[in-house]
Amino acid sequence: MPCEKCGEIRIITRQRVLCPNCDNLSMLDTQDVLSNKRKELSIIDSQFLNAINKTDYNQTFGSAIFNRELAANESIYVAAKRKYAINEWLVYTYLLHNLHYIGKGGTSNFPELVNLSRKTVQYYNQIRSLEQGFAVMVETEGQESFEWTELEPLSFVPKEVRDDSEFRPILDNVKDRDLHRYRAITRRIDVTNSGCSFI
Numbered sequence: 001m002p003c004e005k006c007g008e009i010r011i012i013t014r015q016r017v018l019c020p021n022c023d024n025l026s027m028l029d030t031q032d033v034l035s036n037k038r039k040e041l042s043i044i045d046s047q048f049l050n051a052i053n054k055t056d057y058n059q060t061f062g063s064a065i066f067n068r069e070l071a072a073n074e075s076i077y078v079a080a081k082r083k084y085a086i087n088e089w090l091v092y093t094y095l096l097h098n099l100h101y102i103g104k105g106g107t108s109n110f111p112e113l114v115n116l117s118r119k120t121v122q123y124y125n126q127i128r129s130l131e132q133g134f135a136v137m138v139e140t141e142g143q144e145s146f147e148w149t150e151l152e153p154l155s156f157v158p159k160e161v162r163d164d165s166e167f168r169p170i171l172d173n174v175k176d177r178d179l180h181r182y183r184a185i186t187r188r189i190d191v192t193n194s195g196c197s198f199i
């Protein structure tokens with residue numbers, strides 16, 4: 001829902017929902033940001049290709065497959081880590097997609113490769129999100145930050161909304177029986193989110 005006062009697409013930060021106009025935010029020009037990010041991605045990409053072209057194939061292949069399976073497992077069974085695990089699965093898939101056999105005697109550089117693969121996936125994600133208006137760059141006190149707009153499907157609830165009394169269940173005047181039910185439901189959600197089986 002755009003800003004009610006000016007119609008601008010709002011920004012969803014961890015703390016608050018903000019309007020670029022009404023909250024007087026310092027927005028960076030998206031085209032400039034994209035141009036810089038694409039240049040940085042091309043540098044990271046060439047570092048990644050250099051590293052993967054000299055890696056020990058067997059060691060890297062085995063480690064990447066093992067870690068990708070772990071990430072896939074976590075994305076299904078650990079609800080609280082789902083977003084992180086899916087991202088990790090993408091990181092190892094990208095690495096494996098670019099891996100090829102170069103003969104014996106490669107370098108043992110798996111941590112460096114994972115690090116570069118993570119950066120590549122992160123940059124691709126940021127560039128695609130900026131291109132489609134799902135994200136913007138905001139400058140606050142000299143610090144640049146990447147923020148989601150309300151066009152991006154919400155994956156967290158900002159603190160401002162969480163703390164708003166309108167969004168909290170009001171327990172006054174609730175009968176004991178209903179309160180007991182509410183607590184049982186809350187407990188069930190906690191158990192599910194911690195990755196245990198359904199009860």
Ligand SMILES: [Zn+2]
Nearest residue numbers: 003006019022
């Ligand atoms: Zn506004």
